[in-house]
Amino acid sequence: MYHPCTILKYIVFHFGRRTVSFAPGAHICGSWSPSAVRVTMRVAIVGAGWAGGRHADMFASMKGVEIAAVVARSTTRAKTVAAKVHSEATTDLGSVLRDDSIDAVDVCVPSGVHREIAVPALEAGKHVFMETPMALTAEDADAMVVAGRDNRRILGVAQLMKFVGPYVMIRKAFRDGDLGEPRMAHAARLSVAYWSERKPRDFSVYGDPMIELMIFEYEYLQWLFGSPRAVEARGVRGPTGAVLHALATLEYEDHLAFVEGSAMMPRSWPFTTYLRIQGTASSLETRDRFLGGENPTTEFLRYRAEGTMEPVEFQGQDPYFAECEHFVHCVSGKEDVEPIDGESAAKALAVALAARESVDRRKPVRIP
Numbered sequence: 469m470y471h472p473c474t475i476l477k478y479i480v481f482h483f484g485r486r487t488v489s490f491a492p493g494a495h496i497c498g499s500w501s502p503s504a505v506r507v508t509m510r511v512a513i514v515g516a517g518w519a520g521g522r523h524a525d526m527f528a529s530m531k532g533v534e535i536a537a538v539v540a541r542s543t544t545r546a547k548t549v550a551a552k553v554h555s556e557a558t559t560d561l562g563s564v565l566r567d568d569s570i571d572a573v574d575v576c577v578p579s580g581v582h583r584e585i586a587v588p589a590l591e592a593g594k595h596v597f598m599e600t601p602m603a604l605t606a607e608d609a610d611a612m613v614v615a616g617r618d619n620r621r622i623l624g625v626a627q628l629m630k631f632v633g634p635y636v637m638i639r640k641a642f643r644d645g646d647l648g649e650p651r652m653a654h655a656a657r658l659s660v661a662y663w664s665e666r667k668p669r670d671f672s673v674y675g676d677p678m679i680e681l682m683i684f685e686y687e688y689l690q691w692l693f694g695s696p697r698a699v700e701a702r703g704v705r706g707p708t709g710a711v712l713h714a715l716a717t718l719e720y721e722d723h724l725a726f727v728e729g730s731a732m733m734p735r736s737w738p739f740t741t742y743l744r745i746q747g748t749a750s751s752l753e754t755r756d757r758f759l760g761g762e763n764p765t766t767e768f769l770r771y772r773a774e775g776t777m778e779p780v781e782f783q784g785q786d787p788y789f790a791e792c793e794h795f796v797h798c799v800s801g802k803e804d805v806e807p808i809d810g811e812s813a814a815k816a817l818a819v820a821l822a823a824r825e826s827v828d829r830r831k832p833v834r835i836p
C-alpha cells in the first residue's frame with residue numbers, strides 16, 4: 469500500500485533487484501570465509517510497528533546490510549520484529565547511538581516523534597532514514613534538515629511514490645519533454661479509515677489523514693513541479709474534528725494541480741491511488757487499485773494530443789524495497805540523495821501544512 473494502513477500492503481513485482489555495493493571501511497560480519505557475507509552497512513530500526521516491521525524486512529533482504537538492533541518502547545514489540553530479522557531487541561536508544569559500529573538509524577515511530585530520535589542520531593554521526601511525513605511542524609522538519617547538514621550526514625525521507633514504476637516513468641516523460649508544457653495535474657489517495665475503536669490512531673502524533681495521506685502526493689508533485697505558489701483546500705471533518713477527506717488546489721506559475729485525499733471511503737472501497745498529468749503534447753494517467761491480495765491492479769494510459777489512447781508498458785518494482793535500497797546506496801556513495809532528500813520532503817510538508825491551514829481559514833494560503 470502507499471499509506472499508513474495496516475490492512476493493505478503495497479507490493480508490486482520484484483524485477484531485477486540490485487545488490488548492495490561494497491564500500492571501503494565496511495564491517496565484517498563474523499569470521500572470514502569465502503562464503504561470509506561482507507556487511508557494508510549496519511542499521512538500527514527505531515519503532516516496531518507497521519513501518520518498523522516493513523523496513524526491517526526490506527533491509528534484511530538486502531545483501532550487505534545488517535540490522536544491528538530494533539529499538540522500541542515496548543520490549544515485546546521490539547523482540548517480535550527483531551526475531552524475524554535475526555537481530556537484537558532493545559529499549560535503549562542511547563546505547564545504539566553510542567555504538568560506533570552502527571552506521572544508520574531508520575526512524576519508524578509516529579511523525580510527531582521523529583525529531584527527538586533523528587536529531588540526536590545525526591549528532592551522534594549516524595545517517596538517518598525516516599518514514600513520511602517527516603514531521604508535523606515546519607520547525608521539526610527544519611531542525612532535522614539543519615542537523616543533517618551540520619553533521620554532514622544523510623537525512624533521507626521515504627518518499628514512496630518516487631519509487632512506484634509508472635510514477636517514475638511519468639516523471640521521466642515530463643522531464644524529457646514528451647508531455648509538452650504542463651497544464652493540469654490530478655493526484656489522489658482514497659482509503660477507508662485505517663484505524664478503529666480497537667486500534668485507534670492518535671492524530672496528534674501521526675498527523676490527521678489530511679497530512680498523513682496527502683503528503684505522498686505533495687512529495688511527488690514537488691519532485692515534478694517544485695513548490696507551488698499557493699494552495700487552497702477544503703475538507704470534511706470527522707467526529708473528533710480531524711479532516712478525513714480533503715480537496716486541495718495547488719497553484720503554480722502557469723498550471724494547476726488538484727489533490728484529493730480520503731480516509732472516509734465506504735468500507736467496500738479498494739485502496740486507490742491515482743495520478744494524471746496533462747500536458748500540451750500528451751497526458752499520462754495511472755491508477756492502482758488494491759482489489760484483493762497484496763498486488764494492485766494497475767492501469768497506465770497515454771492520451772496523445774492528436775487523439776490516440778494507448779496502454780503504457782511499465783516495469784514494476786516494490787517501492788518499499790526500492791526506497792530503502794536507495795538510502796543504502798546513498799550511504800555507500802553510489803546514488804544521489806535527491807529523491808529521498810530531507811530538504812525536498814520539508815518543502816512538501818510546507819505544502820501539506822499550508823493546505824491544512826487553508827481548510828481551517830477557508831482561504832488560499834501562500835507557500836513560504
Ligand SMILES: NC(=O)c1ccc[n+]([C@@H]2O[C@H](COP(=O)([O-])OP(=O)(O)OC[C@H]3O[C@@H](n4cnc5c(N)ncnc54)[C@H](OP(=O)(O)O)[C@@H]3O)[C@@H](O)[C@H]2O)c1
Nearest residue numbers: 470471472515516517518519541542545576577578579599
Ligand atoms: N509509507 C507508508 O506506506 C507508511 C505506512 C504506515 C506508516 N507510515 C509512517 O511510518 C511511521 C510509523 O507509523 P506506523 O504506522 O508504523 O506506527 P505504529 O504501527 O503505531 O508503530 C509505531 C511505533 O513507534 C513507537 N512509538 C514511539 N513513540 C511513540 C509515541 N509517542 N506514540 C506512539 N508510538 C510510539 C511505538 O512503540 P510501542 O511499540 O512501544 O507502542 C511503535 O513501535 C509514521 O511516520 C507513519 O506516518 C508510512
